[in-house]
Amino acid sequence: xxxxxxxLECRQLxxxxxxxxxxxxxxxxxxxxxYALLGPNGAGKSTTLRMVAGLLPAxxxxxxxxxxxxRRRPLDAKRIVAWVPDEPQLYDKLDPMEYLEFVxxxxxxxxxxxxxxxxxxxxxxxxxxxxxxxxxxxxxGMKQKVALAGALIHEPRLLMLDEPLTGLDAGAARLVKxxxxxxxxxxxxxxxxxxxxxxxxxxxxxxxxxxxxxxIAEGTMAELRAAGGGADGASLEDLFLDITRTPKERAA
Amino acid sequence: xxxxxxxxxxxxxxxxxxxxxxxWALLGARSHRFRFALAAxxxxxxxxxxxAPALWVGRAEDGPEGAALVTAAARSGAVFILPWTVAxxxxxxxxMLFQRGDLDLLLSSPVRARDVxxxxxxxxxxxxxxxxxxxxxxxxxxxxxxGRPHWLALYPALAAxxxxxxxxxxxxxxxLFHAVGPxxxxxxxxxxxxxxxxxxxxxxxxxxxxxxxxxxxxxARLGADAGAGWTKxxxxxxxxxxxxxxxxxxxxxxxxxxxxxxxLGLGGPFVAAAMASAxxxxxxxxxxAHGAFARGLGAAMRRKEHRLLWRDxxxxxxxxxxxxxxxxxxxxxxxxxxxxxxxxxAFGPTLAVVAGQLSGALAWVALSAEDAPEFLATAPAxxxxxxxxxxxxxxxxxxxxxSPAWAALLWAxxxxxxxxxxxxxxxxxxxxxLMLWRQAPARRGMVLRRHSQxxxxxxxxxxxxxxWAAAAGMAALGSLACLAPIGLAALTLALVRPxxxxxxxxxxxxxxxxxxx
Numbered sequence: 001x002x003x004x005x006x007x008l009e010c011r012q013l014x015x016x017x018x019x020x021x022x023x024x025x026x027x028x029x030x031x032x033x034x035y036a037l038l039g040p041n042g043a044g045k046s047t048t049l050r051m052v053a054g055l056l057p058a059x060x061x062x063x064x065x066x067x068x069x070x071r072r073r074p075l076d077a078k079r080i081v082a083w084v085p086d087e088p089q090l091y092d093k094l095d096p097m098e099y100l101e102f103v104x105x106x107x108x109x110x111x112x113x114x115x116x117x118x119x120x121x122x123x124x125x126x127x128x129x130x131x132x133x134x135x136x137x138x139x140x141g142m143k144q145k146v147a148l149a150g151a152l153i154h155e156p157r158l159l160m161l162d163e164p165l166t167g168l169d170a171g172a173a174r175l176v177k178x179x180x181x182x183x184x185x186x187x188x189x190x191x192x193x194x195x196x197x198x199x200x201x202x203x204x205x206x207x208x209x210x211x212x213x214x215x216i217a218e219g220t221m222a223e224l225r226a227a228g229g230g231a232d233g234a235s236l237e238d239l240f241l242d243i244t245r246t247p248k249e250r251a252a
Numbered sequence: 253x254x255x256x257x258x259x260x261x262x263x264x265x266x267x268x269x270x271x272x273x274x275x276w277a278l279l280g281a282r283s284h285r286f287r288f289a290l291a292a293x294x295x296x297x298x299x300x301x302x303x304a305p306a307l308w309v310g311r312a313e314d315g316p317e318g319a320a321l322v323t324a325a326a327r328s329g330a331v332f333i334l335p336w337t338v339a340x341x342x343x344x345x346x347x348m349l350f351q352r353g354d355l356d357l358l359l360s361s362p363v364r365a366r367d368v369x370x371x372x373x374x375x376x377x378x379x380x381x382x383x384x385x386x387x388x389x390x391x392x393x394x395x396x397x398x399g400r401p402h403w404l405a406l407y408p409a410l411a412a413x414x415x416x417x418x419x420x421x422x423x424x425x426x427x428l429f430h431a432v433g434p435x436x437x438x439x440x441x442x443x444x445x446x447x448x449x450x451x452x453x454x455x456x457x458x459x460x461x462x463x464x465x466x467x468x469x470x471x472a473r474l475g476a477d478a479g480a481g482w483t484k485x486x487x488x489x490x491x492x493x494x495x496x497x498x499x500x501x502x503x504x505x506x507x508x509x510x511x512x513x514x515x516l517g518l519g520g521p522f523v524a525a526a527m528a529s530a531x532x533x534x535x536x537x538x539x540x541a542h543g544a545f546a547r548g549l550g551a552a553m554r555r556k557e558h559r560l561l562w563r564d565x566x567x568x569x570x571x572x573x574x575x576x577x578x579x580x581x582x583x584x585x586x587x588x589x590x591x592x593x594x595x596x597x598a599f600g601p602t603l604a605v606v607a608g609q610l611s612g613a614l615a616w617v618a619l620s621a622e623d624a625p626e627f628l629a630t631a632p633a634x635x636x637x638x639x640x641x642x643x644x645x646x647x648x649x650x651x652x653x654x655s656p657a658w659a660a661l662l663w664a665x666x667x668x669x670x671x672x673x674x675x676x677x678x679x680x681x682x683x684x685x686l687m688l689w690r691q692a693p694a695r696r697g698m699v700l701r702r703h704s705q706x707x708x709x710x711x712x713x714x715x716x717x718x719x720w721a722a723a724a725g726m727a728a729l730g731s732l733a734c735l736a737p738i739g740l741a742a743l744t745l746a747l748v749r750p751x752x753x754x755x756x757x758x759x760x761x762x763x764x765x766x767x768x769x
Contacts, residue, residue, distance in 0.1 A: 053629075053630045054629060054630060055626055055629050055630065075632045075633070075634070076632075078630060078631060078632040079632040081630070082630070083630045085626065085627075089623070089624035089626055089627040090623070090624065091556065091560060091623050091624065092623070093559065093560050093563040093564065094556065094559060094560070098555075098556070098559060101545045101546055101552065101555070102546075102552050102553075102555070102556045104545060104552070105545070105546045105547070105548055105549055105551060105552020105553070105555075106549055106552060106553075106628070106631040106632070106633060107631065107632060108548055108549065108632075110547075111544055111545040111546065111547045112545075114545045115544070115545045118545075134563075150627075
């Protein structure tokens, strides 16, 4: 696989639920990039990620993950992708270690390596002391961390996270952010959606803004400021609100 | 100033409204007129079906053995209905404590705990007897129309049974909770409820295992008109159901007393249990170190499914019940050694039905009640690979639950037993395939009510079990006619199999967990 392939390449991607949810979307995320996909509610962020993860069939268009055509070769694509939804999908009656064992088995990670990775992840995410407790008693934040550990155990090349910091306290949020940035430094590619714009501004390399299923702005913070005509000190929140205003709102 | 009873009335009204909506939803998402017509048709149909038993009982009552027959019928009804109301209340209270629902809202409101308990218990009592009343009351109406109005006493007798069972079940559930602690209470209470609910069937099986002389003595004792002593008290419910005025008054009094004592005396302990269950630490898995990780998809799926099954109290209680049903069969065969083909004819079909139902239930849990379907859909495995791994995982618990009875049957009557075993395997495979091809997402906790999810699938499950049972009986007799029901089962499966299934897994469970069909 040539390393020059983008981590994710969507071309003219369309998904319609009565009305267009994703509308001829063109999106490219480079390998090794920390990319934030932002947008107002209903902009098409989660729908896009779900199509890339293989959970939703696209109506039309192309999805390539590190050059692999995800619509034609979904299993090859899934081997190198992980997806963490906003609502963690866990098994209440399993403990974190058992959950990681199950996930590693699904991705056919060799048992010895999987065990070592599981121990390292549980320690990194401060879950080691509860590794034998069933997930049913966990807070939302702890569940989110277990789901993240599950996503990382097969060392995906592309990690997609839908609102990963929801429900985390300040300490846990810092832990997760540090872990994610470390993964990017090690060569992984991460795409996250978030409504906490400060997080995107501080840790992401590039930011894409979706509205009505289309990418309406993209770039680094500096590029977005320049494109939006904002002052040097304009925050992402200012830029986001300005960019996503509807024509009606602008006219008002 | 708020009147004390206001909270009770409002809660009861709310529960009645929600109960009515759930009932309407069961009739399908069609117009009100259609639902009314459907409900009326069902009620009329039940009355039509009740005409024959009402005529038969009427004639029997006039006969020489009439009193004994009717008493036996009422006694049988009582020994099934009372445990049922107690067990369903135990289950409901456990569910209320652990699934919570609106419990936190209610307990944080200024409504008195006894009002919360009274409203919920009254609704529970109503639901428990309503399901029985749906079958019994049409019989009472038809009997009354045929000139035997004393059968209308079933109304107050059932109401008293509901109140008595709700009070007793509530006390038992809380007693168990306090005896074993919040961590174990859920499992223990649900298994306890299953055993109580099936107590009549289990007792009948155990009696069948007694030596002949003991059994005869027991029958003589039970059949005798207990002239005095404590056994007289046990007759009150059946005499109430038969319209004995004094017994009816006593039975209603007992029901009201049990209900009132539960509400007045156990409101505080219920609140304490609710708080303890909310703050209970999650169960920890035993054993300090985790063993070696599973290798590959199949092993990982088997381990996961086995762990989830083993830790699911609902399913445990169901499997316990199935095993309790089958164990006495094995013991009887063992006791009688060298039984003839007759025993295999009798028990082969039973084992086929139990195997089919158990396999269907476990397949439903593994396939339709998957907790993380979307997560599985992101794994690099095809839908077929995942589903095959799941079905392989449930084969072991089915085999374990059934093997004592299968082994006994094979030992007692090898040839007929082998035929019965093959039919039981066929029934298991049919149950699992039906659930594979007709999946409908739901939550695991709904396993006991999975048949209300789709009437068609429920009908198919029972039909396939019956076909395999018929095949097992004929095969045990050595008749080639057994091929006919087997062929019909194969044809049914061929008809049920969808022409095309979506390649990807991953469906969200609807908000209500079950879809009315």
